[in-house]
Amino acid sequence: MSKLPLLMTALLLTAGGLAQAGEHGIEQRASDDGIEAVDQRLRAALEERGMRLVTVVDHAGNAESVELSLPPTRTFIFGNPEVGTPMMKCQGSLALDLPQKMVIRVDGEQTLVEWNSPHYLAERHGLGDCELPLDRVAEALEGIAAEAAGD
Numbered sequence: 001m002s003k004l005p006l007l008m009t010a011l012l013l014t015a016g017g018l019a020q021a022g023e024h025g026i027e028q029r030a031s032d033d034g035i036e037a038v039d040q041r042l043r044a045a046l047e048e049r050g051m052r053l054v055t056v057v058d059h060a061g062n063a064e065s066v067e068l069s070l071p072p073t074r075t076f077i078f079g080n081p082e083v084g085t086p087m088m089k090c091q092g093s094l095a096l097d098l099p100q101k102m103v104i105r106v107d108g109e110q111t112l113v114e115w116n117s118p119h120y121l122a123e124r125h126g127l128g129d130c131e132l133p134l135d136r137v138a139e140a141l142e143g144i145a146a147e148a149a150g151d
Contacts, residue, residue: 025120027141029113031149035072038104038111042076042148049140051078054099073105083137090130097121102145113145 031038046053054077063070079099088094102115118137122128 025117025124027115027117027145029145029149029151031111031113031151032109033111033150035074035104035106035111037150038113038148039074041150042102042104042113042144045144045147046076046078049144051080051144052099053078071106073103076102076104078102083133087127087130087132090127090132091125094121094125094127097125100141102141102148104148111149113148115141115145 043053057075057077059073059075060070077099078101084094084098084100088098097116100115102113105112105114118134118141122130122132122134
């Protein structure tokens with residue numbers, strides 16, 4: 001039996017998964033720098049913009065604590081209550097996705113910076129009737145990610 005159909009199916013499923021990520025509101029920037037440099041720049045970008053860094057979750061460290069391995073992966077949880085509060089007042093379920101999160105993780109030879117699109121979150125939580133500065137939030141997140149990536 002030929003392995004070609006199995007290989008093609010695997011490739012299609014993988015490609016479909018990659019395409020699906022973009023459809024689900026995940027934005028991404030890549031950096032050729034290591035995770036420590038990206039981490040430092042992300043912290044600086046958040047501080048520079050007056051964002052409140054709530055915590056950083058070290059997923060690789062957590063995995064290691066139970067004798068599992070994971071490439072370096074950190075979730076930064078941050079926000080600005082002046083922006084997030086009106087969004088949550090519009091629709092309380094948005095608290096599931098706020099404060100904002102940005103993940104930095106090593107993927108092969110690069111470090112990825114990933115975050116949720118605020119436009120996707122607005123759609124997900126039905127914020128269409130609310131007047132919210134989604135374009136400004138999206139622009140701020142893109143700027144933070146670009147700075148973290150070293151662009």
